[in-house]
Amino acid sequence: MVVYDDYGVPVGAYSEPETLTHQAYRVARAFILYRVRPVAQRGFLEIRSRRWTWKSLLTLVKVLIVVWFVALYWGERMVFKDSIDACRWENWENWASDANPHRVLFVADPQLVDPHTYPGRPWPLNTLTVKFTDQYIRRTYSRMQKVLYPDTTAFLGDLFDGGREWSTRTTKSPETRYQKYGNSFWLKEYDRFGRIFFDHWGDGGMAPRPGQPGRKIISSLPGNHDLGFAKGIQTGVRNRFNAYFGDGNRMDIIGNHTFVSLDSVSLSAFGEPDSQSLEELWKPAINFLKDAKTQKTRLVQRELRAQQGLRPYPQFSHDIINEQELVQAVLPHSDDSVTEFPTILLTHVPLYRAPGTPCGPFRERWPPTPPPKGQTEPLENDERNAIRVAGGYQYQNVLRREITVDIAEKVGDIQYAFSGDDHDYCEVVHKDYDSSGSGIREITVKSISWAMGVRKPGVLLVSLWNPVDERGNSLLVDSSGPTIQTQLCLLPDQLEVFIRYGALFGITLVTLAIRAALIAAGISASSSTANSDSLLPTVEHTSSAENEKADPSSHRQPDSCDTSSNSSTSSERGKLQVRSSNARTRSGSPNTGYGLPATQGNYSYPLVQHAGYFGPAEDEEERKGMKVWGTVTTKKTKPKKKGLALIWHEFVYSLLRVGVVVFGWYFWLIRHW
Structure with a gap:
């Protein structure tokens, strides 16, 4: 029963139009049901029906894919795993069995690649360099954590490469080509540094190891690429760096050792010909050095009290202090006679040494010069193996001698010094300066980046073990023995990995080209479908006359009730007749028999018996592309490829098969670390 509303309109006769979302859903569902699913089903049935043999499995294309899978896993996973695993602390630490050393990782010169690094490099190559260097540093740093x-x-300075060039609100770069990079660009670089190092510092966890007070990260030491050097430093640039990373001059008690970080690039402005006008640059470092010994003692006292569970400082005495004495009042300390901890100096620029002072056997770019025949000791003067004593625009390879002497005297009792800047490893012993023991042993740490001129980047591992009593006296059996052990940790040679990828790519091209040539020569079979027979039954193309000659009964007038004459005749000939979808096309007017073509010639029976007849072609292109043979209409088949065309087709086809799978695996590896 039809129900009408107040306006006489049947209820439910009209409805709101579909939303775009619902229409899109229906289109997507139809596409999946009628396009994607049939293809997937055919592929699944083909796989199920295929007879798997060793010959079908061990094809050249599949072998190359497996080789690439192994090579990429080695280059993106195993080389990093093996290099870091070789640096495990237990592999080289040599302490007593009951020791619980404090472990330090020194990272030098990341120098994140930016427009300052390769100013003439074109866009695609420069972008790839940034991406791959960041990825390399992030991988190695994360795995080390x-x-x-x-x-x-x-960190030992040079966190950025062009940090000194990016303008602030009050300063501009000395070079015109970099003045377009302002403070916002520096902030993006700072965020990039944080995403590489700060975000992955806790990848191994945040909890301190048993017996250790906690975990710490120190990144405040500036380099010449962060600030500039000496009089080239701009105050605004340094203030910006200190605001985000902290003061470059600082002291830390780490593992019962006193770490003294010194902003040596700013200190180098002291002693310049116009140094009085540069006082704002060097004065903070000079004041820091002036109070260095006093500050060291206070920090040691504070640390010893904290280890005993006491307050860092004694309570204030409740005395009346005159106004004149208030300015000189300082925090009280319990005792000034405690034993100092061993002192370690951190500086970006290496300390001064005589020209030609050799750096030792671990220097990569310039290994030691072989000694003369009959001599076993290394050369005392080796210019090739040494850090060159020189300087230039915004850099200086080593500090000036007078500044080095001043540092050694005012800090006092330096045992070790760790520096950066050179990008390669260098180890020397300075015996000409005030130090604790037989001299200051300085290690210049390798850069962690593979874009800084060294094939094998590296970091330095330092193990500290110095048990003390409540007054700072050593509890070691041999109190004069070393409290520091170091180990150079070499990282993967990324350039070698790329070279191996390139060599394997060349082998892939050659082997696939040979395969294509063998297929064209008929020696090997093709795996593509370009020249293979169709998987479906086909029809032999014969004319009507030929059909009548082969089967005289083909033109007999069938009984009107014989509905299987065509199929029976086809089965007798062993061929399959195909009925085109166009045969079912009807015209819009029923006056002509609902679109059926009018009978022609001697045919008086219904034309349904002639299923597959098109009638006259209405389009010239259709006439060229279609041909009627008897009762079957098919498109012309393309000629088979031969010669160079076949070689090129097989080469491209096989290369795409390898490339699609290999690149999918490679992108998965670089995204899922």
């Missing part, structure tokens, strides 16, 4: 899990991570 997971596997080595250092208690303290300290």
Whole structure:
């Protein structure tokens, strides 16, 4: 029963139109049901029906894919795993069995690649360099935090490459080509540094190891690429760096050792011909050095009290202090006679040494010069193996001698010094300066980046073990023995990995080209469908006359009730007749028999018996592309490829098969670290 509303309109006769979302859903569902699913089903049935043999499995294309899978896994996973695993603390630490050393990781010269690094490099190559260097540093640093899990991570300067060039609100770059990079660009670089190092510092966890006070990261030491050098430093640039990373001059008690970080690039402005006008640059470092010994003692006292569970400082005495004495009042300390901890100096620029002072056997770019025949000791003067004593625009390879002497005297009792800047490893012993023991042993740490001129980047691992009593006296059996052990940790040679990828790519091209040539020569079979027979039954193309000659009964007038004459005749000939979808096309007017073509010639029976007849072609292109043979209409088949065309087709086809799978695997590896 039809129900009408107040306006006489049947209820439910009209409805709201579909939303775009619902229409899109229906289109997507139809596409999946009628396009994607049939293809997937055909592929699944083909796989199920295929007879798997060793010959079908061990094809050249599949072998190349497997080789690429192994090569990429080696280059993107195994080389990093093996290099970091070789640096495990237990592999080289040599302390007593009951020792619980404090472990430090030194990272030098990341120098994140930016427009300042390769100013003439074109866009695609420069972008790829940034991406791959960041990825390399992030991978190695993250894995070190997971596997080595250092208690303290300290950076030795040059965090950025062009940090000194990016303008602030009050300064501009000295070079015109960099003045378009302002403070916002520096902030983006700072965020990039944080995403690489700060975000992955806790990948191995945040909890301190048993017996250790906690985990720490120190990144405040500036380099010449961060600030500039000496009089080239702009105050605004340094203030910006200090605001985000902290003061470059600082002291830390780490593992019962006193770490003294010194902003040596700013200190180098002291002693310049116009140094009085540069006082704002060098004065903070000079004041820091002036109070260095006093500050060291106070920090040691504070640390010893904290280890005993006491307050860092004694309570104030409740005395009346005159106004004149208030200015000189300082925090009280319990005792000034405690034993100092061993002192370690951190500086970006290496200390001065005589020209030609050799750096030792671990220097990569310039290994030691072989000694003369009959001499076993290394050369005392080796210019090739040494850090060159020179300087230039915004850099100086080593500090001036007078500044080095001043540092050694005012800091006092320096045992070790760790520096950066040179990008390669260098180890020397300075015996000409005030130090604790037989001299200051300085290690210049390798750069962690593979874009800084060294094939094998590296970091330095330092193990500290110095048990003391409540007054700072050593509890070691041999109190004069070393409290520091170091180990150079070499990282993967990324350039070698790329070279191996390139060599394998060349082998892939050659082997696929040979395969294509063998297929064209008929020696090998093709795996593509370009020249293979159709998987479906086909029809032999014969004319009507030929059909009548082959089967005289083909033109007999069938009984009107014989509905299987065509199929029976086809089965007798062993061929399959195909009925085109166009045969079912009807015209819009029923006056002509509902679109059926009028009978022609001697045919008086219904034309349904002639299923597949098109009638006259209405389009010239259709007439060219279609041909009627008897009762079957098919498109002309393309001629088979031969010669160079076949070689090129097989080469491209096989290369695409390898490339699609290999690149999918490669992108998965670089995204899922």
